[in-house]
Amino acid sequence: MVAILVKLKLTLLRNALRRSVWRIIGLILGLLYALAIVVFVVAGLVALRWTSVELTADVTVLAFTALTAGWLALSLLVFGIDETLDPSRFALLPVRAREIMPGLLVSGLVGSTGIATVLVSLGLLASWSRGLGPVLATVAAIPIGVATCFLLSRAGTAAFASALNSRRFRDFAFVGIALIGMSIGIVANLAGNLAGGQLGNARAILAQTAGVAGWTPFGWIWAVPADAARGQWLLAGVRLLLACLLVVGLWLAWGHYLDRRLTEPLESARGGGRVRAGGLVDRLYPASPAGGVAARTLHYWRRDPRYVAGIAGFLIGPVILMVTQVVNPEGLPLLIAFAPALLCWLIGASVAQDLSYDGTALWLHASSGLRGAEDRIGRLWSTCTVFLPILVVLTVLGLGLSGAWQLWLPVVAVSIPLILVSLGVGTFVGTLWQWPAPPPGANPFQKGSSGGFPALASFSVTGLVSLILSTPTIGLVIASFWTGWLAWLGLVIGLAIGAITVWQGVVRGGARLDRRWPEVLAAISER
Template structure:
């Protein structure tokens, strides 16, 4: 059994090294990963060394040992649980990624399910992220050296146990989500829910910490924090990190109970993954239920013109594309997150409209790549660039207007600003500013999506990562994101003048200025994008063909 498992581990590294020799970009990415890993190790080691010092002097006074123990305990429990959930969701984003080491690649070799799953687990544990994570948690033992030698030794032992637990949970989540979510509609809903939960998790620290609270340095941790930390220590995310503290308190029953939690977690995850492998093998090739389509949809009510037909096609694609729908949830998400952090200040909630409108068109900045080879038919039909840009402008501008108005009405209800004239004026101003920013973003997007293109995952595998996507995706979206602020400079200058002149009563001027500015930026940007598309149509088709080959 171990021979097969070790062979799979060697295969993982052989494929990795072969990829590095073949692809320059993969080599660069791997080197950057190693650099970031070393940086993380240095950072964790330095922090642990500082926290493990025998004497603490913060803000000019001595830190009590009991208080420091409580802070470390609460911070470790909160941090381990939060990090565990983040790791799970990052792993979840790899669902549908057709990597070489995916389980279905070994279907023809007759490897028993248990051996195959054990090999996949050890292969993951032998990867660079798992190795860096283990070393980082082992370096964290330096933070306990002022408590006892036993805690240091126990943390060294608990580090690999924690990594095994997180890897087991990640494998189970990926296997279960891939196995249980079969239909395209289910995959789309699952993608949206996973990404929204991930964004909310990243914002949890800002929501939990109340900057308005004041008190002594020693008011933290509170009794509530300690009780929550104790509860988290009984979860798979916190059990391994609690082992050093159980050793310090000298309670063997709690220590054994924590080990039992880890062991049960490993067994349940392993059995669940094996069941998923067996289920996939039995149900492979099962036909999907055909969807019924009634009528011609958007083609029936869009304008009877070239741009109208293209608008209908784009709207039909958007309804079925989970990769782009996610950003349309952003305004609601921003408003909800700002509402939780508003502390009764309504303007904090209203600004969520502007942030949401600013980010809604990020995917449109690479819109032709999301369309894929469908754009080829436009080129073959001799469609003008202006007709293409106008069709896209019509769809996204209409969505933005309806979206922002409805969300603005919801903000009126949420804030209660509809009760006063000043509140109504404030809300209308922010709605107009949000529309102006979103219109400007559309205009810039119509220029960048035919010039700064990068590969995107296929519609059937929205979590996958095509080769060559990482570097471009980390840079090109910011060109469109920050570039849309340049056409809005007139509005920004008016805002600066109002602030400098202390003319808060004239804030309503921002509404017509921002809206007119945004409309002008959208129209001019779409016109320029049409000219650019006419000049680059053939090259765009060639680029889209190369992107399509990366999605296979």
């Protein structure tokens, strides 16, 4: 059964790659990125071999505890990250959980995340090659640690399958991912402040944190080699026993919930609530084709978890930058005030991916004779309706937190032109590349749904071109710190460049859509 399930997963992956050359390119880029991370981490683990036992213990225990907790957290928040062998697909077959669990375990590790975890775990052998005892303890810890990562992920998602399958939980999860991203940056900054730039303080914080982590279920097994290296064999045995009991408990729990999943497969609760016509959203825009597109896409911004996740994702950078500078005693008011400009630069990526998020419903645009320019204008209107109020709030908040109200003109001179340029570039770039996105209500992070190379190219080109076109304005604003009136000149020139960019994006992007509606529909319908 193990060989069958592994072969099935590889076959499904091969067939998916055959459908599009972009999937192959995306897979290769993803593997190269993962390989770079693995090489970097393993090199760090090898370097720890020549440090003290205490430092090696603190770093490895803390890092691998975070890795184990990450498997559980991402599996719960990013439910369905690998749905290739979804257990519910076996519900009609006469199989029990205990028959397919070993195969699901091995096939689950046959992927970029599983392979990377195994390779990084093997790097511990280099860190603890300090004698026969630590090496033997590491050899025993690695398979148990990897199994703990996987079983925590599967047992957690199986236990909370009903909640995870609800739309409300998915909405919460996407916001939770953004909050976790913000928290990581903020906590790192706070830790730096507590250390006060002194190595002794940093080591004390690291040792205390690692000590706590080693007594959590996520860190039991990873603290075993450290205990062995210190000669604390009784403590190592206790943690090893606890880790083994944890693996057994997770295996039994996974089997229990998997049996239920095989006999009571869950149906996706995607929610199909009615959208009332004639509401406030529909009255925001004129009764025109572009207004209809704007109203429809604004409904998406309000109701679709994919768009909610997008808003949260765009806010991560500016919020982290502002908060870290505020909590840092040596924070720069200039960075706090200009942090909202980062959001202006990123907004164009939202317009660039909008066609892909429409999915097969986009055929209504092509079949109804909607002009491409009207599609582009409508999406611009709805995006501005969502992000402009957020930008105003962030700008006022940034100026208030920094106390640098005198910077209002340079901030406005950068933000408004930058958002116009970004929207204009994104409006055109969105007609160059499209990809099959997850359907509405589905998990936008599920495997194979990242868009691969087209999504990467769309984001990169939008950001790079927007930055290039905004260079004159940014240069004048920087110069205005010495010659104040140049900020007004930068604002005027920036508004002119931004207006031209938006106009060209609508005209040229619309014309390209008029010529390529069939190709666009084919690109977003590959799923």
